Every structure is written in C-alpha cells, then in structure tokens.
Amino acid sequence: MQRSPSVDEAACTTALAQLGTADGPSALYDALAGTVYGLALRLCDSPGTAASVCAAVFDYVCRNQGEYDPTRMTVAQWASQLTHRFAVLASGDAASTARRAGETVDCGSLTAPQREDLVDAYFGGLTYREIARRRGTAPDQIVTTLQRSLHQLLATT
Known part of the structure; x- marks a missing residue:
C-alpha cells in the first residue's frame, strides 16, 4: 500500500487562513491535493469519481472554512x-443512489442510536472517537455499528 505524501500542516493552516486572498486556494490545493486525491482514489470506484470528490472537498473547504476547528483536528x-x-456519498452507495433518483432512504430498519451515529459521522462531522465519547462506548464499537448500519441500509434498498 502506498503511503500518503507528507503534509506540511503549517502550510495548510496558513493557506486556510488566507483563503480570501488570491493565493489562498491554490496554496491550500498545493498542500493537500496529494492527500485528498490519494484517499479519494482508494475509496472511489474510478479515477473520475475520485477527481469529482477531490473537487467537491476543495469547494466545500473554500466555502465553509469557518467550520474548521483546530482544537478538534488538523x-x-x-x-x-x-x-x-464525500467518497461514501459518491461511490454509488444506496443513500446516494436514492438521493440522485429523488427518493429518500428508508431508515426505519435502523435503531435510533444507529441513525444518530450515521448522522453524526457523515453529516455532523464527528470522528468515531467523538461519537464514542458522546455515547460512552469504545470507538471500535462505533466503527462496527456504522459498518453494520450501512450494510443494513444497503440490504433494504
């Protein structure tokens, strides 16, 4: 397995703070493109999808830089x-496919904690550790719960 290129975190932080300037977006892209695209390529089913995910990530970061909390992560x-x-949503999972078709995913088969964990992880931006802390359980249990929940959703759609 290839390792991701090393990231100059100081350059990333500086570029994020300078996103409103002419050089900010390109500096952030230069600092993170290898990592973002490399991860997307490993998670997506095609290079084209990975490129779309990469573009979506940078678009999101540029539009929502105020959401970044340096006390939570780099x-x-x-x-x-x-x-x-974004890769999970783009790679043809059931929820993404249903959304593209204008339908909703029936989450009725999930328990309330399963639904909450999925929302917290994929839309709330929380890490597995943060969800585990909230629920008073081990991070590994959250990973297992999320995996089972996604498989359960895929099986019902």
Missing part, C-alpha cells in the same frame, strides 16, 4: 474526513 485530518464523507 487541517489535513479535516480534509481527509471530508474526503471520506
């Missing part, structure tokens, strides 16, 4: 989390 970790989230 800029590279935030971008990686966003990449994972």
